[in-house]
Amino acid sequence: MSKCRIPLGPFHPLLEEAEFFNIKVEGEKVVDIEMETGWMHRGHEKISETRTFTQSIFLVERICGICSTSHPFACVNAIEDIDNVEIPERAKYIRVLIGELERIHSHLLWVGLAGHFIGYDTLWMWAWKYREPILQLSEKITGNRNHYAMMRVGGVGRDFDNSLIPEINPVLDMLEKKMVMLAGAVNDDPVLKSRLKGVGILTKEDAINYCANGPTARASGYDIDVRRDDPTAYEVVDVKVIVTQNGDVFDKAVVRVLEIIESCHIIKQCLKAFEKVQGPIINKVKEISPGEGIGRYEAPRGEVFHYIRSDGTNRPVRHKVRAPSFSNIPTYKASCIGIPLADALITLASVDPCYCCTERSLKVFDTKGRRLEESLLKLSREKTKKIRKNFYADGVSPLERIFEL
């Protein structure tokens, strides 16, 4: 059978964001897969060096639209790590509440998208219907459906209104019931099972070798969760880590659905605590001393890692971000080779890749120091030149002529 190359992206209905996969197939069987990044790079790390610490928190919130509180969470953890800042207990509960609400809506978003990718549009719409009340709760608690802007160095920016507790509880009960129903429906549907079970298996060994984290690793039986292993706010609640053993797409879905239920339990613990725990929500931090700090947080997709170095001024000298998808996406190499194209695509989607989180600056040099990939900037300059040549007789625009004079 002849080999052929299927370009998946940079713009493709399977990918919500710009990303390029180069899939080589024999007939319908995938034999090789390559990934190209660099379509979404926005330079957050560099911008962060020109902002104050407080501004940086809001900046990193814009890295991702879905897990928008996980980057600020890790960022404040890193800044607090420099000076070992303690945060008040009520602030810890509020941070956990926001983080878990976000986890629920992010996982529901994935369940819906996964349904869409396998052509099950009804599942898509139903999952997103149950996501809506969660977004409305977020709006009531923080003022925004997304981009909550709650995290501050030393605490949170806005207190939780205890009168909202009776409104939140019924929503969580409803969601828990619906998730149990969804898990049952997925378990009973033979067509869905034939589509997901045993597809795109990532073994525990591969998960460890590729440094997978988050639900992707936990579905393969790799018991890893920052919320339990290295808690910065989560020590106030009980976290049960969901682990399954098979590592296929079905298990990745099951892990996420069970995590939604677990998140509901964690939020309920927080709501109980809010009635007892009163007091300040922020320890004012006047200045950051020189030093370096790291912050970790379990985002819906896995571990977010922030590194910040300070020289005693009000700006970070270096701000490094590592998103979970950065190590989850290469697991394709282990799980996608040798399976049919239709399965490969849902396997690509099953790690819940977030490309705008992943895309940091990436340069590849060969041994002689030459840059291997063509710079996008260079290409765009060449294109502009070509267009100009067609438009203006001497290839110089009137605007340029004015500036030259």
Place this chain on the structure above:
Amino acid sequence: MIFKYLFYLLIFPGFLFVSVFGMIVGWVDRKVSARVQFRVGPPFFQNFYDIFKLWGKEVILVKNSPYFIFVIAPIIAFASVLITSTLVGTAFFFNLGIGGDLIFIIYLMIIYSVALILGASSTGNIYSSIGAGREMKLLLSDELAFILVILVPIIHAGYKIDLIQILDYQQVNGMIIGSASGIIAFIVGIICLQAKMAMVPFDIPEAETEIIEGTLIEYSGPLLAFWKLSHFMMYVFMPLLLVILFWGGISFASIGSIIAGVLKYLLIVVIMILIKNTNPRVRIDTAIIFFWKYASPLALIAVILAILGA
């Protein structure tokens, strides 16, 4: 005489009726799907807007590809669908046969798929080539089951291959769906229609999130309108064919019987829409295994039962 045939072909129950009614049924499909999924759904005239807008758009041809096949494929497909719907429609509404029988109809339905395969593979686009390959596999898998299903009423009617004679037989001896072989064949038939119309779970050739509408990816403007219109027309004649073959067609004797005939048709359409909305897309190998391992043997059992007289 010639005007009568032209009337049948172009106005009722041919082009005008089937295309307008098909777009309305297409709207029903979209609206019911939307309500199942908690959406609002499109307005009533949305399909009409879509088709008319496509007619006014420009056709983009693929450089260095055989234009002729690319352009002629949708027209051949449309013509075959039009003739099929006229044959089925005249039998259904007027109880008239105008020289076509079931073998002819089976051929015309294959021509539609073959035209789709040719048109898709003429472009050289990788997605549409994969789509064409999948359409071919789907055709090979569902065709046997479909022919076996059609054999059941033929055997019941005493080895007659004319739609009219099958209808006549049912008027005298009761509906074929009432027999054991009839109900089995009817159920397999609905699944075959799902595959023939490329609806979920068998929308494998045009899987949007995998190969971006696959077979139709390079089509635009009026040529795409031909494909879309052919698909809407299938909403009409495919369920009608099942009603004729298994459920005794329609009788215009009283208002009650007319309503009964319409309800039979609508029931099949709603079953198809519900199957579409409660299933994910299957893989092509699963589809082949399903049709060759389960659907075709089931249809064969129905045929044997029919021969035995059950």
